[in-house]
Amino acid sequence: MGEISQEAVEKYLEDNPQFAKEYFAKRLPEAPGPSGALSPADEWALCAELLRAVQEEARGAEPAVHGALQKLAQLLQADRCSLFACRARNGTPEVASRLFDVTPTSRFEDNLVGPDREVVFPLEIGIVGWVAHTKKAVNVPDVHKNSHFSDFMDKQTGYVTKNLLATPIMTGKEVLAVVMAVNKVNASEFSKEDEEVFSKYLSFVSVILKLHHTQYLYSVESRRSQEFYDEWPIKLGEVEPYKGPKTPDGREVIFYKIIDYILHGKEEIKVIPTPPADHWTLVSGLPTYVAENGFICNMLNAPADEYFTFQKGPIDETGWVIKNVLSLPIVNKKEDIVGVATFYNRKDGKPFDEYDEHITETLTQFLGWSLLNTDTYDKMNKLENRKDIAQEMLMSQTKATPDEVKSILKIKEKLNIDVIEDCEEKQLVTILKEDLPDPKTVDLYEFRFSDFPITEHELIRCGLRLFFEINVVEKFKVPVEVLTRWMYTVRKGYRSITYHNWRHGFNVGQTMFTLLMTGRLKKYYTDLEAFAMLAAAFCHDIDHRGTNNLYQMKSTSPLAKLHGSSILERHHLEYSKTLLQDESLNIFQNLNKRQFETVIHLFEVAIIATDLALYFNCIFFRKRTMFQKIVDACEKMETEEEAVKYVTIDPTKKEVIMAMMMTACDLSAITKPWEVQSQASTVALLVANEFWEQGDLERTVLQQQPIPMMDRNKKDELPKLQVGFIDFVCTFVYKEFSRFHKEITPMLTGLQNNRVEWKSLADEYDAKMKVIEEETKKQEEGNMAAKATEDSGGGSDDKKSKTCLML
Numbered sequence: 129m130g131e132i133s134q135e136a137v138e139k140y141l142e143d144n145p146q147f148a149k150e151y152f153a154k155r156l157p158e159a160p161g162p163s164g165a166l167s168p169a170d171e172w173a174l175c176a177e178l179l180r181a182v183q184e185e186a187r188g189a190e191p192a193v194h195g196a197l198q199k200l201a202q203l204l205q206a207d208r209c210s211l212f213a214c215r216a217r218n219g220t221p222e223v224a225s226r227l228f229d230v231t232p233t234s235r236f237e238d239n240l241v242g243p244d245r246e247v248v249f250p251l252e253i254g255i256v257g258w259v260a261h262t263k264k265a266v267n268v269p270d271v272h273k274n275s276h277f278s279d280f281m282d283k284q285t286g287y288v289t290k291n292l293l294a295t296p297i298m299t300g301k302e303v304l305a306v307v308m309a310v311n312k313v314n315a316s317e318f319s320k321e322d323e324e325v326f327s328k329y330l331s332f333v334s335v336i337l338k339l340h341h342t343q344y345l346y347s348v349e350s351r352r353s354q355e356f357y358d359e360w361p362i363k364l365g366e367v368e369p370y371k372g373p374k375t376p377d378g379r380e381v382i383f384y385k386i387i388d389y390i391l392h393g394k395e396e397i398k399v400i401p402t403p404p405a406d407h408w409t410l411v412s413g414l415p416t417y418v419a420e421n422g423f424i425c426n427m428l429n430a431p432a433d434e435y436f437t438f439q440k441g442p443i444d445e446t447g448w449v450i451k452n453v454l455s456l457p458i459v460n461k462k463e464d465i466v467g468v469a470t471f472y473n474r475k476d477g478k479p480f481d482e483y484d485e486h487i488t489e490t491l492t493q494f495l496g497w498s499l500l501n502t503d504t505y506d507k508m509n510k511l512e513n514r515k516d517i518a519q520e521m522l523m524s525q526t527k528a529t530p531d532e533v534k535s536i537l538k539i540k541e542k543l544n545i546d547v548i549e550d551c552e553e554k555q556l557v558t559i560l561k562e563d564l565p566d567p568k569t570v571d572l573y574e575f576r577f578s579d580f581p582i583t584e585h586e587l588i589r590c591g592l593r594l595f596f597e598i599n600v601v602e603k604f605k606v607p608v609e610v611l612t613r614w615m616y617t618v619r620k621g622y623r624s625i626t627y628h629n630w631r632h633g634f635n636v637g638q639t640m641f642t643l644l645m646t647g648r649l650k651k652y653y654t655d656l657e658a659f660a661m662l663a664a665a666f667c668h669d670i671d672h673r674g675t676n677n678l679y680q681m682k683s684t685s686p687l688a689k690l691h692g693s694s695i696l697e698r699h700h701l702e703y704s705k706t707l708l709q710d711e712s713l714n715i716f717q718n719l720n721k722r723q724f725e726t727v728i729h730l731f732e733v734a735i736i737a738t739d740l741a742l743y744f745n746c747i748f749f750r751k752r753t754m755f756q757k758i759v760d761a762c763e764k765m766e767t768e769e770e771a772v773k774y775v776t777i778d779p780t781k782k783e784v785i786m787a788m789m790m791t792a793c794d795l796s797a798i799t800k801p802w803e804v805q806s807q808a809s810t811v812a813l814l815v816a817n818e819f820w821e822q823g824d825l826e827r828t829v830l831q832q833q834p835i836p837m838m839d840r841n842k843k844d845e846l847p848k849l850q851v852g853f854i855d856f857v858c859t860f861v862y863k864e865f866s867r868f869h870k871e872i873t874p875m876l877t878g879l880q881n882n883r884v885e886w887k888s889l890a891d892e893y894d895a896k897m898k899v900i901e902e903e904t905k906k907q908e909e910g911n912m913a914a915k916a917t918e919d920s921g922g923g924s925d926d927k928k929s930k931t932c933l934m935l
């Protein structure tokens with residue numbers, strides 16, 4: 129393509145900070161501001177440094193925040209800086225020291241306050257508490273004149289606080305932490321400029337904290353996304369629904385963890401994760417009973433009880449025997465039962481009494497809060513936190529600029545108007561539509577569509593055309609400016625990598641469109657669903673990094689830490705959802721709440737479905753058989769109406785088909801006619817190249833031998849791998865779709881033709897290898913075994929092959 133990508137520039141600058149510093153120092157005017165302010169060059173270097181720290185830091189937020197506070201102390205010429213975490217215990221908010229007395233040269237280990245040493249304040253005491261309470265920053269020139277000041281800490285440490293700056297770090301409406309800078313050096317107080325510097329650089333601290341706060345919440349969310357896959361077989365009646373015990377509000381009773389406090393002899397705590405059903409506490413049946421009914425059970429002689437089956441003899445080698453038992457449910461703020469606490473054998477040997485019941489009730493309330501962290505459930509519900517994280521920063525770079533929007537929506541040229549807001553929606557629709565490519569001339573309705581003759585910019589127009597073709601723009605009142613900006617932003621969201629780039633994103637969208645229209649699958653879906661499916665298809669690989677999930681996991685990238693499974697797919701999903709949170713990008717802005725929720729749900733199912741790893745595990749296997757069953761059933765039906773009714777009456781069936789459509793779209797490159805575009809082999813090469821690049825990374829960065837598919841030294845085996853891929857992965861998908869709707873047969877035909885081509889290349893290669901093998905044998909027999917042949921022409925020094933393959 130000739131031009132250097134933005135990414136390449138960024139990478140270069142990051143790798144060469146010295147050069148970057150000098151360059152910016154030369155090019156950008158020095159900031160005039162106060163002594164504490166940075167020049168743009170230093171500012172840039174600081175950004176880069178902090179962001180790198182965030183990405184590389186595996187120990188949690190504190191080390192990165194520590195680095196930021198050190199910089200801050202230096203910038204502000206503050207004697208020291210501290211960070212206080214904000215939290216709630218038993219429903220009461222409080223602040224706790226986390227990083228204390230940070231100076232530009234202090235050591236992290238010395239500043240970090242461990243849980244055992246932390247100083248905790250209620251919000252009523254001290255300026256920090258006041259800031260957390262009011263959620264407003266303060267500049268206090270003289271603490272002794274401030275009514276909120278408490279000298280409690282000074283008395284403890286012997287330090288004398290004179291003046292300070294303090295500001296809350298927010299996520300949404302919640303205060304995560306308070307940062308404080310204490311005692312200006314060489315001046316009697318912090319200035320107005322200091323306040324600005326303070327708030328500016330704290331935005332970094334805020335990003336770091338939010339990022340880690342979000343990671344902390346991730347696991348429950350990933351469980352949630354998995355839910356719809358788990359539910360499908362139940363909804364389709366293939367798996368028995370859960371019939372075991374349920375809590376009074378209808379949740380399944382499953383014990384994930386047993387925490388065993390042993391209070392006899394020496395005190396110790398044993399944690400048993402995923403306890404077996406035959407664990408003695410569970411065998412009795414008591415915890416399940418309590419969870420199911422929410423009752424408090426107090427039993428005098430438990431082993432004699434007929435309803436429960438307590439072990440009569442000693443439980444363990446210490447000879448400990450159960451005598452009396454008190455069991456109560458652990459309840460969270462919303463009164464949901466989240467656990468069961470069971471007390472065995474009162475210490476004095478007497479039975480538990482009413483008074484015990486009362487204290488244990490209080491105790492379990494405490495357990496409900498702290499031990500089981502049930503209040504995190506409430507936090508989990510606040511997943512909108514995700515929106516705020518670093519992605520927001522990223523978004524500002526990728527969002528289409530007004531000029532870019534105008535490169536598609538040509539208001540200047542066509543209407544002689546400069547500002548889009550001055551145009552009427554009707555005018556905009558007209559000028560946009562007349563500029564969009566004709567679907568016929570570019571084959572938009574064809575499975576054989578090829579993006580090769582079309583520029584990346586023109587593909588944005590093609591994408592817009594598809595939305596008009598399915599008639600959703602007018603129907604769902606999508607402002608065309610928003611639609612254009614969204615489409616352009618999606619395009620920019622794709623990085624210029626070898627295969628998973630905008631061209632791939634577009635192709636998947638185009639195939640989704642063709643499956644719906646030409647393949648006539650649209651008849652099972654509403655216009656709204658089709659709209660969501662097309663949009664999701666365009667977004668499905670957005671911000672792909674060219675390395676697959678395995679690499680992300682192996683290299684413990686920040687992304688891997690953020691999401692449990694289907695790492696990249698979850699990232700594509702989050703990214704797509706974040707775009708929609710910006711109203712100027714929200715193409716679904718005129719939908720009602722229920723419609724919008726439908727769209728988001730479809731995005732989730734569709735994008736997660738493109739994780740090919742799911743393809744190989746049991747979830748996909750279930751999806752496969754479910755799809756096959758639907759196709760079987762429809763095949764037997766007399767009329768089309770009957771089949772449509774059979775599918776549309778059941779939302780789960782629609783989802784199964786949609787997930788399968790996503791797979792068919794994602795793999796569609798392999799079905800493109802070999803003869804129509806000899807580039808078909810090039811597409812395979814692009815994919816292969818991206819794999820090989822990852823293989824190189826694995827070899828060099830992770831120092832691991834890549835699998836053959838990703839090993840460029842084994843590139844001659846590509847045809848064989850392709851044949852295998854077609855046979856084991858692709859054939860099923862396209863065969864079943866052709867059986868489902870004969871209109872989709874061109875995809876299967878294309879696939880089968882390509883198989884023939886690849887097979888002949890593979891055979892050719894095999895024949896060649898055979899000759900070489902025989903020759904080698906002969907040579908070896910001729911006592912020439914010294915030279916190994918396998919490494920002859922290989923080598924990974926041809927890394928740059930990537931550039932020549934791009935267009």
Ligand SMILES: [Zn+2]
Binds near residue numbers: 632636668
């Ligand atoms: Zn893809």
